[in-house]
Amino acid sequence: MDKEYFRPKTVSEADYLFSSGEKRCIPLGGGTVLSRSKLEGVCLVDLRDLGLDRLDLTGQKLSIGATVTLQQLIESDSIPPQLKDVVRRTASLNVRNQATIGGYIVSAGGRSPLAIALMAMDALLVWHPTEEKQSIGDWFTLRQPAGYWINSVQINLNANLSYQQVARTPMDQPLIAVAICRWKSGRIRVAVGGFGTAPLLAVDGPMEQGILEAVDNALCSSGDDWATAEYRREAGVVLARRILSETER
């Protein structure tokens, strides 16, 4: 298999690999996807030794290093329980022990619970070396890297996340999922998923009014092999309504 592997010990060493342009470099997190990739002629650059496996809490801002595993999120005291529950639904323990947040985001699709939740939380991807902050929504829309690799993922903890989904079984992929994040400022962000290649943003605004209609609108073209749009629209509105009424309580 025509693949090369490097595990740089320093950021500058890694920078050199990406900047030299000699090879097509791809950042490697846990390897859950890239280890089985049929990509040929690529150079996998393992970020493991670059110190990106830390969670840093500054005020209400949590910075999650790109190589933090999904299981680290569950075990961290900084992660709110609602988000931990979403992570648990996202992958089994074996995968969580290995998959990194950076790699997960890059490969996540519309049926990934954590991606839907992060979309609602308006997570920011901080790219290296540009330091550019890219909203997760932009990433899912464009899939255009703003640097060599994602250095960290930033989320604000001054917002409350609620997530609900419908699936065939308790741990199956969602057929329809709704995540709502409320900031103390009154801002509400609603993401929907369970279909397609990426979660959809339904609402980002200051008020609750119109949320159900917005969810309904966002799901207008959500029909696929797994569920009709008609179903997803109605079930999505039900989930959104429940979340709103629960958070009101």
Next chain:
Amino acid sequence: MKMISFMLNGIQQHWDVPEGETLLTSLRKEGYFGVKFGGCEKGECGACTVLLDGKPVNSCSILTVQVDGRNVQTIEGLGVHPDQGWKKTAGLHPIQQALVESGAIQCGYCTPAFALAAKSLLERNPDPSEEEVREAIAGVLCRCTGYLKPVQAILKAASRLRGEEDEEEAFEGESLTPLPVDWPSIEPERGRGPSPAEDGGKQTLVLPRKIVYMPRMVVTPEARQKVLSKIGKPELKVDAIKLVQGKPAFAADIEKRGMLIAKVLHSPVAHARIKHIDVSKARTLPGVAAVLTYKDIPRVVYSTAGQSDPIPGPLDTFSLDSKVRFVGDRVAFVAAETEEIAEQALKLIEVEYEPLPAILDARDAMKEGAPIIHDEPEYVNFAESDPRKNLAAQIRIDIGDVEKGFREADRIFEAEYLVPKVQQAHIEPHVVVTYWDEDDRLVIRTSTQVPFHVRRILAPVLGLPVKRIRVIKPRIGGGFGGKQEVLIEDVAAHLTIATGRPVLYEYTREEEFIAARSRHPMRIHMKTGVKLDGTITANEMRVLSDTGAYGCHGLTVTGNTGHKSMALYVGDGPYRKSPNIRFYADVVYTNTPPAGAYRGYGVPQGFWPVERHMERISRELGLDPIAFRLKNAIREGELHPFSTAWSEGREPRPEIIQTVGLEECVNQGKALIGWDQKYGNPDWHKVEGKPYLRRGIGVALVMQGTAIPYLDMGGASIKMNDDGSFNLLVGATDLGTGSDTVLAQMAAEVLGVPVEDILVYSSDTDFTPFDKGAYASSTTYISGAAVVKAAEEVAEKIKKRAARMIKERFGATEVTPDEIILEDRKAIAPGGNYVTLAEVALNSLHHTDQEQIMGIGFHFSPVSPPPFAAQFAEVTVDIETGQVTVDRLVMAVDSGVIVNPLTASGQIEGGMTQALGYAVCEEMVYDQQGRAREKDLVDYHIFRANEMPQLETIFIQTYEPSHPFGVKAVAEIPMDGVAPAVGNAVLDACGADILDNPITPEKVWRALKKRPSGSEN
């Protein structure tokens, strides 16, 4: 290549590895075969689990170079067999020991992964809750156990590692005490049994405050009369210790010098002729040893169905053909030095297809002008098959006067039901290794349920006589019918013939979905005549069965759909004596992957419509659904209504059913689940604080069969060794069910020795007697009877010699062999004089009138005694979204005598779990080009440990007189009732009447919209 250094099982390693190689591949190359290949692409099965720095990860999803500097642990580093001669060892790890003792090992393919996941958990959390254990092992898929016993084992290991003493075992001596028929309703905590005080002082199992490891048992008086020492005991599985160590027991766990890797080019189109195929580029690729197309191998028509001769179905398959008939059909075979080269070679094969119109809906198959899928002149018909009509098989059975029955009915109920195509999803994929041995005989080492059928069926395909083929069946990592198929053995064999070299061919998970077999999807029309008092006057089932592109098992699977499910309800009164039953079926070809055998063999397809239909009728007539069923159900001493009409394509012969424990099943199951407190109780149906949730309870009654009468034959041979131990050689194939163990128990029972003195070997066509293989719920019954006969022959010889030895040694009066009993490794005369079996063995082999004490036995049966069962389900339905959560499954099984309660209950728990998937999530769907939607175990979701409902099993032990120990089968019946019981529970919960499984949220949501107002609870 890159040099890495890492710790492996505590030893520093320095490996030079390809940079793109996964850890799974590297470990297996180095002989760490306890790390298993599950074929998945997304790490969803977890069979390849290793501990990386103490945490479970999937070795298939990590590059070997990534573990540089890290610490890896495989099962080989955990514990070892406690007895290694003079060498002292620490023995098995407590986790391994607990897995062995708790019956947590069935096929054993995922066992190393469970053990490692458990180790990681217990090192971090010595006192985990059940929920935490389930979460810890949820990364490992198991298709056999239903997870209950692995969870119990890990909790037991945790307790021991904390230094706690074992609590009293549930299954000891008095614990076999039969339960009263009016066993009170009990509500044990999940995984825990009631204390004696909690059961009102009634005579129940001894279940102190401890984890319940044993199923509940109810013993009928007939069964109770037999006092046996080994039968009915939870003996450890004879293969458990090797499986828990991850020993190289499976087909792919073998190293052969120069072994090539095989790959198959699969068709991307549903129906086409191969207009042109050019393999020249592939053949010249360095490292490619052979590329074969239909032009290179003999054109021999055959059937891949692993069944007895003559195969009851059409011959319609070629190893390779100039026509492809489904997306996934074979186009070419490649053998190369590595998997990567083989895959590269596949890309270099140029194929020009001439597309043909495809049939993707079974309803189109027999329409005028439909494309003919099998137009090959070599096609060999069986019975009513007619390839010009795309008809693989046809069944027309009329019992009694059905039209008269309908005329006599007060009401006629008609409805159409659908059942989906589903996958066996055994965790070990199909896998085979072939090679020429030193005698130029072709050896086929394969994961098969039917080694003898493989040899017989492949001989003409390969141009070899049967005697030049040897089929070895090592351990099987689950089969469930999927390996009752001669599916891939020919691929490797052709390539070995072409190259002269060993060849390994192993399916990926995607190949399992696109190119293996599945359960036949069916469209089933029910018509039932009923009197207002609930008497069924006539019952009709018309089936359109989709066999896919080839007709393997089409006739017999579909025949069983009617044969079992339509036999259960014969009617009452005069109709009981002369039931009116019609079963018509058309089995048609379509351009979809072929269906085949899958545990239950057509019967789950039958019981979905029958049991949904019975529920709907009883509700419509205002009858109690259970009373209505029992009123019409077949009873002891009655003729199996289909026994005179159909017998798997062979001559039918009348059969009286001797044992029916159905009513007991209902009584016990109702008590355990609390039916009377819940059914019809509006308060119970509501969930406090959640007005959008509704609870429901449902039931389904089912029956199955035990072997195929007058056909299935199994053989066994037993020989005595110098130390008084015995080699038991059986052709029967233990695919994880525990059959090797129960066969050993039967031999041990007759020979008066512990099970550990019976060394079981199965199976090898060169060494073991013939056995039809593992299917049709036959092994315990058929092969078991053969073992008993062989053991009786051995026992007779032992007794004869022992009588002489006792007389010589003790000078006693004449002792006749008939007076000798075999017990505790001794042959004991009346009065207590005895010789040990070791002494008998030495005497026979070395001292006097030397002989090899051995016996052979074979058995086939004129009857197929049906097991019966009552399946109960509790669900919670979200009436706004349609989401269904199955909370609890209780199955009470009329099982005959249970040989091993641990292995038998494992069968029930695992079967219910598979059937639960059939109920709510499993299905295989195709697009308009015939391409599969499900290609992995993510989209094709099977239940994980952390989402299981509560599972409970009750065995009603009747005594089946046609077997030496009174056994019937339990292997397939748990597949039959879960889906309709869940469907009926959903109806009970909210009025959603689902006619096609799986019961998905959107179907429930749509049904709720259609329900008549006021029908909700």
